[in-house]
Amino acid sequence: GAVVSQHPSRVICKSGTSVKIECRSLDFQATTMFWYRQFPKQSLMLMATSNEGSKATYEQGVEKDKFLINHASLTLSTLTVTSAHPEDSSFYICSARVAYSSYEQYFGPGTRLTVT
Amino acid sequence: DAKTTQPNSMESNEEEPVHLPCNHSTISGTDYIHWYRQLPSQGPEYVIHGLTSNVNNRMASLAIAEDRKSSTLILHRATLRDAAVYYCILKVNRDDKIIFGKGTRLHILP
Numbered sequence: 409g410a411v412v413s414q415h416p417s418r419v420i421c422k423s424g425t426s427v428k429i430e431c432r433s434l435d436f437q438a439t440t441m442f443w444y445r446q447f448p449k450q451s452l453m454l455m456a457t458s459n460e461g462s463k464a465t466y467e468q469g470v471e472k473d474k475f476l477i478n479h480a481s482l483t484l485s486t487l488t489v490t491s492a493h494p495e496d497s498s499f500y501i502c503s504a505r506v507a508y509s510s511y512e513q514y515f516g517p518g519t520r521l522t523v524t
Numbered sequence: 525d526a527k528t529t530q531p532n533s534m535e536s537n538e539e540e541p542v543h544l545p546c547n548h549s550t551i552s553g554t555d556y557i558h559w560y561r562q563l564p565s566q567g568p569e570y571v572i573h574g575l576t577s578n579v580n581n582r583m584a585s586l587a588i589a590e591d592r593k594s595s596t597l598i599l600h601r602a603t604l605r606d607a608a609v610y611y612c613i614l615k616v617n618r619d620d621k622i623i624f625g626k627g628t629r630l631h632i633l634p
Contacts (some may be wrong), residue, residue: 411547412567414567442622446623449541451609451611451624451625451626451627452562452568452624453624454621454623454624476535481530499565501568503567503568503622512570513599514568514570515560515567515568515569517549517566517567518565518566518567520565
């Protein structure tokens with residue numbers, strides 16, 4: 409089956425620093441990737457949609473200058489949390505939609521970010 | 525996105541069938557009904573989807589009401605590994621985004 413990986417699986421960083429999370433589709437091409445954030449005991453919240461080679465589309469209330477998304481290839485998207493603060497601590501999950509498919513979308517295992 | 529309503533939590537005994545309900549009274553004719561589940565500390569995984577007819581796969585069955593205003597995910601024989609949050613989601617075929625509601629937290633009792 410289709411596999412999406414994320415790296416790192418967990419990261420601890422100091423307040424004020426930036427951290428980059430990678431999302432890769434391992435055995436398929438993904439024209440569209442999505443980034444979600446999930447706080448403890450809550451549901452996933454869609455942050456942004458990124459299409460390969462173009463700028464990401466952010467959901468309302470998500471700061472695009474704080475959460476930088478790059479989707480430079482059909483198998484890789486990155487999320488950079490800039491100037492991280494403790495309130496950015498969360499579980500970040502990406503998903504990738506199979507190119508030219510209308511519904512096949514696969515999720516990564518998530519990245520646990522802790523900002524101290 | 526059309527809204528879905530699910531119970532917050534459910535319990536079931538191991539090795540018994542589980543019926544997880546979902547109400548979607550405002551569903552439109554082009555909305556597909558998708559189910560995903562999220563095991564603890566993992567990303568969501570696809571379970572099943574359907575449009576009008578009941579669907580079966582190796583993981584579960586999806587029973588869709590005739591008026592499409594509700595559906596039921598059926599796990600035929602629950603195991604402890606099925607303990608997860610189950611999300612019922614409506615998704616237009618050409619729409620890219622999956623928007624998650626609160627889902628149903630399923631507890632399996634040994």
